[in-house]
Amino acid sequence: MLRLDKLTKTYKTGDQALKAVELEIPQGQVVALIGPSGAGKSTLIRCINRLVEPTSGKVWLGDTELTELGAGALRRERRRMGMIFQEYALVERLTVMENVLSGRLGYVGFWRSLTRRFPQKDVDEAFRLLDRVGLVHMADKRADELSGGQRQRVGICRALIQDPALLLVDEPTASLDPKTSRQIMRLICELCAERGLAAIINIHDVALAQMFVARVIGLRAGAVEFDGPPDALTPDVLTTIYGEEDWVATIDKVEDEEDTLDPEAVA
Amino acid sequence: MPVIETPEGPIWRRRTRGQAMARWFGWLLGLAAFLWCWSRISEATTWFFVRDAPRIAGDILGRALPPRWSYIDNLWWPIWDTLNIATLGTIIALILAVPVAFLAARNTTPSALIVRPIALLIIVSTRSINSLIWALLLIAIIGPGVFAGVIAIAIRSIGFCAKLLYEAIEEISATQVEAITATGASRWQVMAYGIVPQIAPAFAGIAVFRWDINIRESTVLGLVGAGGIGLQLQASLNTLAWPQVSLILLVILFAVVLSEWVSAKVRAAII
Amino acid sequence: MTAADTEIDSLLGRKWRKPPMIRRRWLRWAIGLGFVAYLIAAFATIEVNWSRVYEGLDRGGAFVMAFTSPDFTSRGSDIWAGMLESVVMTVAASVVGILISIPIALGAARNIAPLPVYMICRGIIAVSRALQEIIVAILLVAIFGFGPLAGFLTLSFATIGFLSKLLAEDIESMSRAQGEAVRATGSRWAQWINYGVQPQVMPRLIGLSIYRVDINFRESAILGLVGAGGIGATLNTAFDRYEYDTAAAILIIIIAVVMALEYISGIVRARVQ
Known part of the structure; x- marks a missing residue:
């Protein structure tokens, strides 16, 4: 479904953020991308939808090669890739509903979007999504009135209303408390399962990643260092990705924990 | 912070000797420049008049008070004109300033090498020249009247508004724009959803702020013939009708205070 | 919203509109219609002599063309004398204005000055700003006669209102703890100002002062229109005689000086911060 072929990014400063990354993700698979800060995780997912232009290499989304597309074709392909951001990246002075509907911008003409006259089926879908994440009563609130967890749910709705085939998720839990982080991760993974979406999730928290995903990719200095199931993340592997540290506690903790929170109950 | 070693032990000084000397020399140079400027002003002044000034000031004050209140009936129309000059001038300026600001902001300019310097040149040149000078120029071109005043205020305000607006555009959060871009939105949609909501409060603040300044400036445009209450002021000054002058000055003062109050209220409501 | 409204089924199929900024419908319409009515009235009462404007377009074009061939030389000595007088007035008025503003700013800061002093200083600022x-120049010319002295006094007076107000606001928003720490050492009032207050507001004072020099120069260019000295008189004469190339030259000089001052002030402000 998504295939990266020798994807390379060298910044103007000379930093090589990605070194010929090869990667293939099948339909419906959720992948966690772990690695230390500066390993190129953010650059990798931004190179896929070309918010950052890759220096060389190819990105295949289905049968389409993305790196060669012109501006118009790139916009049409971006509709198939929903993105969820660290720090939510909601447009703070717009309402929740406008933020969700902004996910449909790629489908709607300029004048309709300017006058906020979205097609009725988009509006219905927006309400359904907000209901799914438990925020339907907040639809006309301004985004900056929401809490962090609520904002990230709106961010998720904005990505899903695009009707994407792939989710690009950049540190979804970086500015959330542990409980909310877990709820958000569960929500993302559940929604991916419901809709059969593939996803790449950049995440700092190794334990959280292990809890929710089927496949983990470890990135170090712009190269894939590990690719396998979460169980295969041994202390040795973590040492090769992150460097020397006592990793046993990190991995043990995950297996002991039992999370019984109901995401619907927390609005 | 140097420490000087002396036989009696180390002495702390804030600056080294060289730094201190350079500072004193700088101050001396500044003082000399000021004294020279003052001497030039002094040369160009007839000190006899200055010695006579208190008496003249008292004389003028005596003639100006009390103001000729009945003259207010001749002022309603000029007050209306003054308001129009300021308001219409501000609206025209804002309409023109928006594109200039987008062309001048580093993150939205289509070309940093060609378009941006041109936009910056428009901003600097319209901003550096006072509206009275623009009015003089426009009167020479299109003749005296309110219309010249409106255009003069508009031109003067373009640079001011565009400068503040482009600084606001440069400060917007890039990730919010990125998020809208990632949905597959077109260039104009990114503008409407990602950028405009972020600068809207700044825009409203700038508009009201400049309107307040323009009320002040439009009260004096009439001095050069560009309409408004300044015309009456000029006429009264020419005929040495001091009671009318004092009334007009009171009206202007009132208008300035009122517009400042309105603008402060509106800005508080926005933010 | 009632609980029933949040039921998803009741929302589906319903139209959605952005909630309006002003919730009360009649107020929204009243403001909108009032504004439109004002605009119509304003445009209707402006008398534009379009034939005069049309004739003027040629002269406008001539003026724009004059910028491509500005004439610095034929009235060179007038321009030079006028510019020099503008600069002299700017420098002298800025120095005097800044020196007087500092004590007034201290007096107008509520966290430093006692109430009576505060009221007096705020009063001075309000008068100067209003x-x-x-207008000040007109009155001063009437009192002191034509010449740069009136201009110098005008600019000094205006500087006081501008600088004192902004400086006083900066003093009022400074950190209390730093001032208290100095006071706790048993310092005198002057020492307290020198050690506790001055370091905190110095960068802003320098920045504002340079900005004011810039404004004073721009203002000095118009004082000549009412006889208070400076380049304005030369400029006025140039317009009266339709000598657009000389006027263009003067305007170019003004723009260049303002640009240079802004450049310098950018450097200085970056250095003091």
Whole structure:
């Protein structure tokens, strides 16, 4: 479904953020991308939808090669890739509903979007999504009135209303408390399962990643260092990705924990 | 912070000797420049008049008070004109300033090498020249009247508004724009959803702020013939009708205070 | 919203509109219609002599063309004398204005000054800000006669209102703890100002002062229109005689000086911060 072929990014400063990354993700698979800060995780997912232009290499989304597309074709392909951001990246002075509907911008003409006259089926879908994440009563609130967890749910709705085939998720839990982080991760993974979406999730928290995903990719200095199931993340592997540290506690903790929170109950 | 070693032990000084000397020399140079400027002003002044000034000031004050209140009936129309000059001038300026600001902001300019310097040149040149000078120029071109005043205020305000607006555009959060871009939105949609909501409060603040300044400036445009209450002021000054002058000055003062109050209220409501 | 409204089924199929900024419908319409009515009235009462404007377009074009061939030389000595007088007035008025503003700013800061002093200083600031330069200049010319002295006094007076107000606001928003720490050492009032207050507001004072020099120069260019000295008189004469190339030359010089001052002030402000 998504295939990266020798994807390379060298910044103007000379930093090589990605070194010929090869990667293939099948339909419906959720992948966690772990690695230390500066390993190129953010650059990798931004190179896929070309918010950052890759220096060389190819990105295949289905049968389409993305790196060669012109501006118009790139916009049409971006509709198939929903993105969820660290720090939510909601447009703070717009309402929740406008933020969700902004996910449909790629489908709607300029004048309709300017006058906020979205097609009725988009509006219905927006309400359904907000209901799914438990925020339907907040639809006309301004985004900056929401809490962090609520904002990230709106961010998720904005990505899903695009009707994407792939989710690009950049540190979804970086500015959330542990409980909310877990709820958000569960929500993302559940929604991916419901809709059969593939996803790449950049995440700092190794334990959280292990809890929710089927496949983990470890990135170090712009190269894939590990690719396998979460169980295969041994202390040795973590040492090769992150460097020397006592990793046993990190991995043990995950297996002991039992999370019984109901995401619907927390609005 | 140097420490000087002396036989009696180390002495702390804030600056080294060289730094201190350079500072004193700088101050001396500044003082000399000021004294020279003052001497030039002094040369160009007839000190006899200055010695006579208190008496003249008292004389003028005596003639100006009390103001000729009945003259207010001749002022309603000029007050209306003054308001129009300021308001219409501000609206025209804002309409023109928006594109200039987008062309001048580093993150939205289509070309940093060609378009941006041109936009910056428009901003600097319209901003550096006072509206009275623009009015003089426009009167020479299109003749005296309110219309010249409106255009003069508009031109003067373009640079001011565009400068503040482009600084606001440069400060917007890039990730919010990125998020809208990632949905597959077109260039104009990114503008409407990602950028405009972020600068809207700044825009409203700038508009009201400049309107307040323009009320002040439009009260004096009439001095050069560009309409408004300044015309009456000029006429009264020419005929040495001091009671009318004092009334007009009171009206202007009132208008300035009122517009400042309105603008402060509106800005508080926005933010 | 009632609980029933949040039921998803009741929302589906319903139209959605952005909630309006002003919730009360009649107020929204009243403001909108009032504004439109004002605009129509304003445009209707402006008398534009379009044939005069049309004739003027040629002269406008001539003026724009004059910028491509500005004439610095034929009235060179007038321009030079006028510019020099503008600069002299700017420098002298800025120095005097800044020196007087500092004590007034201290007096107008509520966290430093006792109430009576505060009221007096705020009063001075209010008067200075309410009276515009050009009106002050007219009055001062009437009192002191034509020449740069009136301009110098005008600019000094305007500087006081501008600088004292902004400086006083900066003093009022400074950190209390730093001032208290100095006071706790048993310092005198002057020492307290020197050690506790001055370091905190110095960068802003320098920045504002340079900005004011810039404004004073720009203002000095119009004082000549009412006889208060400076380049304005030369400029006025140039317009009266339709000598557009000389006027263009003067305007180019003004723009260049303002640009240079802004450049310098950018450097200085970056250095003091």
